[in-house]
Amino acid sequence: MTQTFQIFIDGAYCDAATGQWFDTLDPYTGETWAQIPRCGAEDVDRAVAAARRAMTTGPWATMTATQRGKIMHRLGDLVAEHADRLAALEVRDNGKLLAEMAGQLKYHPEWWYYYGGLADKIEGSVVPIDKPDLFTYTTHEPVGVVAAITAWNSPLLFIAWKCAPALAAGCSVVIKPSEFTSASTLAFMELTKQAGFPDGVWNVVTGFGPEVGAELVAHKDVAKITFTGSDTTGRKIYEAAARGLKRVSLELGGKSPNIVFADADLDAAVAGAVSGIFAATGQTCIAGSRLLVQNSIKDAFTEKMLAVARDARMGDPMQPDTHIGPVTTQPQFQKILSYIDIAKSEGARCIFGGNRAQGPGLENGLFVEPTIFTDVSNSMRIAQEEVFGPVLSIIGFDEEEDAVQLGNDVIYGLAAGVWTKDIARAMRMSKALKAGIVWVNTYRVISYMMPFGGVKQSGIGRESGIRAIEEFLETKAVWISTSDAPPANPFIQR
Ligand code: NAI
Ligand code: MG
Numbered sequence: 001m002t003q004t005f006q007i008f009i010d011g012a013y014c015d016a017a018t019g020q021w022f023d024t025l026d027p028y029t030g031e032t033w034a035q036i037p038r039c040g041a042e043d044v045d046r047a048v049a050a051a052r053r054a055m056t057t058g059p060w061a062t063m064t065a066t067q068r069g070k071i072m073h074r075l076g077d078l079v080a081e082h083a084d085r086l087a088a089l090e091v092r093d094n095g096k097l098l099a100e101m102a103g104q105l106k107y108h109p110e111w112w113y114y115y116g117g118l119a120d121k122i123e124g125s126v127v128p129i130d131k132p133d134l135f136t137y138t139t140h141e142p143v144g145v146v147a148a149i150t151a152w153n154s155p156l157l158f159i160a161w162k163c164a165p166a167l168a169a170g171c172s173v174v175i176k177p178s179e180f181t182s183a184s185t186l187a188f189m190e191l192t193k194q195a196g197f198p199d200g201v202w203n204v205v206t207g208f209g210p211e212v213g214a215e216l217v218a219h220k221d222v223a224k225i226t227f228t229g230s231d232t233t234g235r236k237i238y239e240a241a242a243r244g245l246k247r248v249s250l251e252l253g254g255k256s257p258n259i260v261f262a263d264a265d266l267d268a269a270v271a272g273a274v275s276g277i278f279a280a281t282g283q284t285c286i287a288g289s290r291l292l293v294q295n296s297i298k299d300a301f302t303e304k305m306l307a308v309a310r311d312a313r314m315g316d317p318m319q320p321d322t323h324i325g326p327v328t329t330q331p332q333f334q335k336i337l338s339y340i341d342i343a344k345s346e347g348a349r350c351i352f353g354g355n356r357a358q359g360p361g362l363e364n365g366l367f368v369e370p371t372i373f374t375d376v377s378n379s380m381r382i383a384q385e386e387v388f389g390p391v392l393s394i395i396g397f398d399e400e401e402d403a404v405q406l407g408n409d410v411i412y413g414l415a416a417g418v419w420t421k422d423i424a425r426a427m428r429m430s431k432a433l434k435a436g437i438v439w440v441n442t443y444r445v446i447s448y449m450m451p452f453g454g455v456k457q458s459g460i461g462r463e464s465g466i467r468a469i470e471e472f473l474e475t476k477a478v479w480i481s482t483s484d485a486p487p488a489n490p491f492i493q494r
Contacts, residue, residue, distance in 0.1 A: 003034040005182065007043060007206055008189035010050035011199025016207070017042040024183060027095035027326040028317055030364035034093075036182045039207040044174075044215040047203035051145040051172040052221050054200030060172060063198075069119035072167060075195035076112030079105065082191060086156060086184060088318070093181040094152050095326040095365070096280055097317045104157055111160035111464070114448045115168040118469060122169070124476075131494065133483035140473040142170035143247060144223025147216045149209075149237070151229040152178035152328050153283050155185050161452070161463040162226045167201065169472035174203045174222070176213050178229075180329045182206040209233060217241060224472065227251065228285070231386075231412075231457050238460075249461030249471050251285065251453055253386040254414030256435065257407035258288030258443060261400075262297045264419035265441070270304045272417060272443040273392075278312060278370050279444065281324055282390035283332070285458075286415040288443055290376075290383055292403055295396040302351070302374060302394060309352050309370050315361045326365035327389060333366040336389030340371055343382035348373040348393065378406050386412070400425060404432045414454035417443045436462070 004021065006013040016037035023032040037043075054060045060068070079086070083105035090101045124139040146166045150158040155177050163173050177185040185204055192202045205212050213233075217225055217240045224247040227237050231252040241248045258276045260269045276288025293301050317325030327333045340354055353369030368389055376383050376393040383393050397403045407416055415437040418429045430438045436454040439445065446452060451465035461471050488494065 002032055003183075005034055005036050005186045005206075007037045007039060007047075008186060008202065008204045009043070009047045010053075010203065011193065013189070016040070017046070022179070022207070024093060024180065025330070026092050027328050028365045030366070034183050036179070036186075036206050039205040039212045041215045043205050044212060044219060047174045047205050048145055048216070048219045048221045050200035051174050051203050054172040054198060055142065055145060055170070058200055059198045060170070060201050065120035065122065065168075065170070068167065068170065069116040071196050072112045072116030072119065072164065075191060075197070076109035076116065078191040078195055079112065080109045083108070086187065089184045089187055090154075090156060090181070091317050093183050094155070094328045095317050096153070096283075096328070097322060097325050099320055100280065104154065108156060108160050110448045111164040115164035115469065118165075118466065119168040122469065122473065133481060133485070135480045135482055137478050139476045139478065140169075141476055143472050143474050144171065145221055146171045146173045146472060147219075147222045147225045148173050148175045149213050149216070149225065149227045149229065150175065150177050150185070152181040153280065153285075155181045156188060158228050159185060159188065162228075163202075165463075165469040166226070166472045169469050171224070171472050172201045172203075174205060174216060176205055176207075176216050179206070179208050213237075214240065217246075218244065220244065222246065224248070226461075226463075226471070234459065247471070249453070249463070250459040251461075251463060252412075252414075252457065252459040253388070254285050254287070254412045254454060254458050255290060255384060255386055255410045256286060256288050256412070256415040256417070257290045257292050257403075257433070258417035259292045259403050259407055259419065259429065260294065260297070260301060261403075261418075261420040261422070261425065262294040263421050265421065266297070266301060266304065268441060269419035270301070270308060272419060272441075273305060274308050276417060276443045277392040278309070278324055278390050281327055281368070283328060283388050284444070286437070286444060287388070288415070288417050289387060289391065289393060290378070290410075291392055291394045292397050292406055293394060294403075295398055298394070298396045302372075305372065305392075305394075306352055309372060312370050314357050314359070314367055314369075324370060324390060326367050328366070330366065332388060333368065336368050336387055336391060339382060339385070339387045339389070339391060343373050343376070343380065343391070343393070346380045346382060347375065348380060348382055349375040353390075378409055384410055400428070404429065408432075408434045411457040412454065413456035414458035415439065
């Protein structure tokens with residue numbers, strides 16, 4: 001029996017105007033487990049209209065920022081209460097480990113608490129203006145209806161990252177989750193209702209990127225798009241947004257270097273390298289997919305990596321002792337296998353994995369073996385292009401400046417890892433690496449307090465942290481004359 005989901009518009013669940021649904025797969029069983037509404041332009045229009053009403057005439061528009069923050073706080077409490085159920089739903093749809101998703105969902109409320117608390121601390125300023133007889137100040141206002149377009153790897157986390165600052169700013173949202181993982185976002189809407197958000201503040205339309213996502217981006221009443229996904233789609237969205245002069249933030253991919261110096265704590269570095277590429281089956285934008293290892297320790301380090309990789313258990317993502325779950329989508333599965341072929345044909349040496357995974361419990365799922373390539377040169381496609389899977393390229397280097405040069409020699413700039421016990425080197429590297437995030441002697445750690453996002457082709461803007469709210473605010477400059485003198489010459493500017 002498959003479950004049938006409904007979309008969420010103006011505070012109520014409903015069917016798509018098209019009257020159509022599409023299948024969503026459980027990537028572990030390979031079976032369809034739910035039906036998701038296939039929306040079209042009419043649904044987008046209804047959702048955006050509801051969001052706009054909420055922001056202009058609804059109670060959301062007139063309530064104080066403190067009241068907004070309290071509702072957000074209640075949502076955080078509800079997510080905490082329902083974390084296990086939501087985590088299981090995520091795992092069913094995207095195949096990531098329950099152990100990781102449960103942890104993520106238990107942490108998720110922090111975004112609601114943090115931005116709920118920030119909502120009433122958005123202060124303008126009085127400007128000590130240079131002109132006499134004027135009182136001048138700035139205020140910050142919500143940018144408008146926000147379209148949040150999300151990817152399949154962490155659907156509910158992306159909602160927190162995007163919608164918590166947007167709602168704290170006073171915006172309303174229309175979410176378009178990935179067509180591969182829409183269920184958790186739809187289920188989440190029940191909690192927004194319980195928390196007490198007015199109708200229209202939250203809306204979700206589901207369906208395919210070119211059909212629904214593109215309609216949403218182009219809609220005249222959407223003011224801002226916040227997107228997580230591929231750089232290819234990010235570029236399309238940026239172009240479409242330019243036509244309407246809309247604001248965007250884009251969190252795109254990466255080809256992040258994880259750089260190990262000979263003076264590092266090697267056990268810690270191995271754990272960091274493994275977490276960088278095999279956690280989440282490598283399906284994370286911050287994957288440390290290029291492991292740069294100082295040549296003097298390269299062979300020994302590779303041996304240690306192999307020992308951990310050999311012990312990695314693939315299987316049912318719901319089981320607590322599984323290390324590596326399936327790949328989330330069929331196209332992604334094909335893409336990873338094709339990159340493995342490309343790497344082999346380019347002359348990289350596959351020393352571990354390199355195939356579709358076989359074995360008991362893996363028959364029906366989209367499993368790829370954890371894969372390690374050595375003899376990789378940084379100019380190979382396997383070192384330059386985002387694979388988004390458990391495929392590691394090991395690249396040797398001699399000197400610190402070589403590590404910097406190789407580390408930066410990609411179009412992306414999302415994250416970088418540095419492993420060394422030398423504090424001066426750690427600081428030099430942190431400065432020299434062109435990346436939005438640098439981790440030193442750790443990897444893949446995130447917080448609601450720390451900005452997340454990339455430079456170069458990894459995107460535009462930052463999520464999380466105090467300044468993320470600015471992505472959803474406009475500044476208004478107010479000029480008040482305090483003069484009672486007769487008007488000056490009206491033909492020249494003051
Ligand atoms: P995608 O970028 O095509 O999809 C992300 C979202 O954008 C989905 O909700 C999709 O429906 C929507 N979308 C697609 N085309 C659109 C359009 N023309 N206008 C508006 N919205 C549109 O990513 P996909 O196909 O799921 O994965 C492809 C690759 O993207 C992966 O192999 C990986 O390299 C990368 N990726 C990066 C992520 C990240 O965290 N930065 C997350 C997921 C994928
Ligand atoms: Mg699915």
